[in-house]
Amino acid sequence: MNLKTKEHYEVRAQVAKALAHPARLLMLDAIQQCGDGEMCVCDLTEIVGVDQSTVSRHLAVLKQAGVLADRKEGVMTFFRLRVRCLEGFWGCVEIVLKEKLKAQQKAVGR
Amino acid sequence: MNLKTKEHYEVRAQVAKALAHPARLLMLDAIQQCGDGEMCVCDLTEIVGVDQSTVSRHLAVLKQAGVLADRKEGVMTFFRLRVRCLEGFWGCVEIVLKEKLKAQQKAVGR
DNA sequence: TTTATTCATGGCAAAATGGCCATAAAAGAA
DNA sequence: TTCTTTTATGGCCATTTTGCCATGAATAAA
Numbered sequence: 158m159n160l161k162t163k164e165h166y167e168v169r170a171q172v173a174k175a176l177a178h179p180a181r182l183l184m185l186d187a188i189q190q191c192g193d194g195e196m197c198v199c200d201l202t203e204i205v206g207v208d209q210s211t212v213s214r215h216l217a218v219l220k221q222a223g224v225l226a227d228r229k230e231g232v233m234t235f236f237r238l239r240v241r242c243l244e245g246f247w248g249c250v251e252i253v254l255k256e257k258l259k260a261q262q263k264a265v266g267r
Numbered sequence: 268m269n270l271k272t273k274e275h276y277e278v279r280a281q282v283a284k285a286l287a288h289p290a291r292l293l294m295l296d297a298i299q300q301c302g303d304g305e306m307c308v309c310d311l312t313e314i315v316g317v318d319q320s321t322v323s324r325h326l327a328v329l330k331q332a333g334v335l336a337d338r339k340e341g342v343m344t345f346f347r348l349r350v351r352c353l354e355g356f357w358g359c360v361e362i363v364l365k366e367k368l369k370a371q372q373k374a375v376g377r
Numbered sequence: 378t379t380t381a382t383t384c385a386t387g388g389c390a391a392a393a394t395g396g397c398c399a400t401a402a403a404a405g406a407a
Numbered sequence: 408t409t410c411t412t413t414t415a416t417g418g419c420c421a422t423t424t425t426g427c428c429a430t431g432a433a434t435a436a437a
Contacts, residue, residue, distance in 0.1 A: 159300055170289040199413065207395090226370065231403090240366055252350050253334055260336070320428080
């Protein structure tokens, strides 16, 4: 088998972890769908509906993971996606969810 | 904007969370690469190198998420992938890692 | 039957995560 | 200058996650 080093799996898990929070998913979705391709912390705070400090920390996680980039303009900070592959990422998640549903239906019919 | 419900993001985050652990990644990789397409808990325990009870719990997480299925044969339990899309999933992670590296290089050269 | 093997689970402790509040820092407005 | 707005961060607490040990349950072997 062609298994990798422990670090190999750790850095990849770190990226997946950054994507594994509902508030962060919502923020990514909002940024992706907004016309400008970027959003300020204040707007994201309103959309997510948690404390501004919490949003700031979520955004820091996504930035640190390599998913978002930021740009300061005056008093505001705008965040934008650094990658275009998230569709594929969530496409796989959708498939997993469908499989899970299948398994549950099979279990009920047992 | 076409944002989804809170639950929409929660179930998807749950799947991502299941994939967001180095030991679980290693196990998925091992199962994917092994010839039979399935592995027993005992072999996975040896590969990962943590307690057998810990491996069992990791496998339960992946099963619950819809990523793995299991099959009992005698005293052993074999786990196999339920989905074929993980390549795409990790492909996106690779792209994120490359972006992160680019950002770090830019930061050093500043 | 007794013994050994394989896996799952209860219990517990350590660490990580996520949330809020308060507040600092930076920029612009008055 | 002083006030306001926007963002980031320290502090703190509650919850979740992760790991191990011990042990139970199930099956196979002796």
